[in-house]
Amino acid sequence: MDEYTAHVDTFVRDHLPPPDQLPQFRFDLPELNYPPRLNAGGLLDRAVAAGLSDKAAVVWGDQAWSYAQLLAHANQIARVLVEDMGLVPGGRVLLHAPNCAWAVAAWFGIVKAGGVVVATMPMLRAGELSTVIDKAKVTLAIAHAALAEAVEGAKAQTGLEQVVYFDGGELEARAASKPADFANVDTASDDPVLVAFTSGTTGKPKGCVHFHRDVLAMADTFSRHVLKPQPDEVFCGTPPMAFTFGLGGVVIFPIAAGATIALTEKPGFDALAETIDRHGVTTLFTAPTGYRALLKLKNGWHLKSLKKCVSAGEALPAATSDAWFEATGVRIIDGIGSTEMIHIFISAAGDDIRPGATGRPVPGYEARVLDEAGRPLPLGSTGRLAVRGPTGCRYLADERQKVYVANGWNLTGDVYRQDEDGWFWFVGRADDMIVSSGYNIAAAEVENALLQHPKVAECAVIGVPDEERGQICKAYVVLHPGAEPGPELAAELQAFVKGAIAPYKYPRAVEFVRELPKTQTGKLQRFKLRETA
Template identity: 60%
Template sequence: MELSPSAHVDTFCRDRLPPFDLWPQLHFDLPELRYPERLNCAAALLDDAVARWGADRPCLLTPTDSWTYGDLLRRANQVARVLTEDFAVRPGNRVLLRGPNNPWLVAAWFGVMKAGCVAVTTMPLLRAVELAQLCEISLPAVAVCDHRYLEELQVADAPDMRIVAYGGGAPDDLAARCAAKEATFQNVDTAADDVALIGFTSGTTGRPKATLHFHRDVLANADTFSRHVLKPRPDDVFTGTPPLAFTFGLGGLVVFPLHAGAASLLLEQATPDQLADHVADHGVTVLFTAPTAYRAIMAAGKADRLAKLRRCASAGEALPAQVWEDFRTATGLRIIDGIGATEMLHVFISAADDDIRPGSTGRPVPGYRARVVDEAGEPVPDGEPGLLAVTGPTGCRYLDDPRQETYVKEGWNITGDTYVRDADGYFWYVARSDDMIVSSGYNIAGPEVEKALVVHPHVEDCAVVGVPDERRGMIVKAYVVLKPGLTGGVTTVKELQDHVKRTIAPYKYPRAIEFVADLPRTSNGKLQRAELRSRAVGAAG
């Protein structure tokens, strides 16, 4: 395997790619995946869109503002000039981005791409110690930060990183600097396999894992999942809750709409019922969010506010069949479920429309291949659980990390999920591999117990983890959020335990139940079971 000649002057990322023999298999089966050797994804997504659709086409919307494609192109070009002229960044330098979902964050991301640099988009609520760790791994030269989120970044231990703020109106902030720049920029002639972004995985324990993605990878997810499953239209308006720091959000709120000539409504924050109101008020037609939000919208009585939607996508955690059915009954819409990974950049198994089987994640997205394997990497028979293995045009490339050997085996990306494939090629989620609870010799999948609990009329939300137990090795413990107005007690515990025993195999019932006000989740709605496991172990100790 050989890489194309790089446009990067700073070769930090290319120097830290895994050895070729640890790469996953890559294949480009579809004609649209055969990208040219020289490719800048900003040019393909933004410059080409303006050339095709015109500068006046609506592009980025907020509850109070609207940018056209021409506005975004102009500001992205100016950001690229600020980076290269005011901060002397060179192709290959990393640029850290920090802020909530808004147009200036998107402009900064495109400016980084145009300058041939590498975007390191971070969660806006990360604290200084977390930011320092990400900076230690990625060594950014510059940080572009929303003025409201400067404090933690300024005290993070990153002495060689310069910071430019935006949104505060300071005389030297990003907007002021951009206003003084010409609105044109000669895009750096990057290779298709030059690194475009570093994505940090969520939920990792220990040192964060940094995934390296190329310019062609950014387009590949649009030319697979978006093109063949989501099927957006130029007149669509996208919105959703995942932050742009998550690749689910980057794809669903930036890459996919711009690839189709559509518009995107960016929300800095929104509760589920506020999200439903924004959908109605702004004519949103494509929604990206987590199963929890779909359930909460129904619970808030806001399902009727989704009348203009034609597409709903869900990822981040498994979509229970009951939530899918309830949502279909309430809205007439069929949620498009999918599984993706930061290592793969976006969704690689999914289904839409008549191909959906409620409760199943779907089948491999065109362009990808998937199978279920045992610990030795050998395929298991249909109907038996095993590890999910995937290949396609994207794949795991950790930045200088020995865990590459764990994620990629024999050329396959081993995602860490336990799945069952049926005889028709549909994939059914069982659990994260580390969510399997072994109790008295029985393998119990935490999410399966959650699915049983969440349909009880008293349960608003729940999470299930394994807790060490001297007698059984582990026991099943459930953290339960009750519906408003209800209180937990011995009677409620017994009722929920009996309900689980009636719903699934009796040995899977939660022997311990703790009632809580809320559950720890990431900003894109993903349940943080690792935190609950730590909490449970601490309580047991």
């Protein structure tokens, strides 16, 4: 990293991996040669300076903010953080909210003030938030008032000191009392700006650190070269801003292109379809599950404005790609990315799309398929996917850095093959991660929740194929003596898990068994459960 830093609170910088554990970074494109000092929040200032002040930046329902209004709100929030809450450059700020206009403004406000954003999914419970807060040493938070119960629960258990709420809280009033200008903190391009959390197979969250330059790099690689957005486009999507897939597709890409963000006012695919039709959405981001759900809607939605559709989060089946193309005339742009890499690094668009294949490396990245010893495999062979480019894995104080990075390459945990033409084809995951409707679910986390139920003696969770969601969680449960298996207890266990961890993680299938398959040393044999499933 450069010697210069604007960070006064250097916790994140101090807990980055040592240099010998970092991937090799490559900046082969001219647009990736960023200046030494850079603040990613300047994307908003740049848009206004380019004459977009009166253009709609964010629209939702019958409301809209222009670029000038979004910039003003972001500047005011930056002032609230610095002047009222004592944020210093490098300090972490929890952002706990659904995708909404104030969340977008808050994201930019934190960044402009030199803070480090720690965004979390709105479905997380207090215990899950506490783990994130403790790991990143978060003391400040901006949150949606509807999520106050989880935030206050976490606040009582952690070092979180101050929370300001919006949409029923006081953030709007405090922001309105501030001037609408703010001098962006003069951060270094390699100052941390984002700690994005992802669950590992152990269920222990990993904080992925990204720099200011990384935020711009995802726009200057996948978005610029594959998506090729224009200012007249309207972006919309289902992934939360807490996912870097959502941060790019629903926030950074449209703002960097001077386009418009359209936000849904409530969850569900009917609401998504209504938003697409109402606002003339041209560019959609969702998982394969979302496209299948939209195809099944029968409420008269037309979706005729769509021009570009992007899929990530799970493998896109050729059947889904073909069905969407037949119904809409738009071929889905598939892609693989990861929180560690910040966004998509293999993809294809237009005539390059081959249904069933993920694509080729996005300009700025290179990829290869390796054997277990880290040696490149011949074309057509199946092995571990390795990638490198302008972004890469930097875990926050985590020994698993040594597993994800080897010999300068990022090992994503995916199994792939590369054909003779250079296209990459997804084969499966190399770990126990369950990917359901685009969400990563750690089997261990679901198991830990189930084991807290007094009737559960042992359990094991795996992912099983599902036509709608790609995979679902299935739990194999061994009960304590005296407990009666049956549909009522299965429903009770499902409700119990929903109350303990984010509801999307609950096991949608529960099977009661007398014992779990194990080795002679007592190690669970998940492969036997998968064979049975």
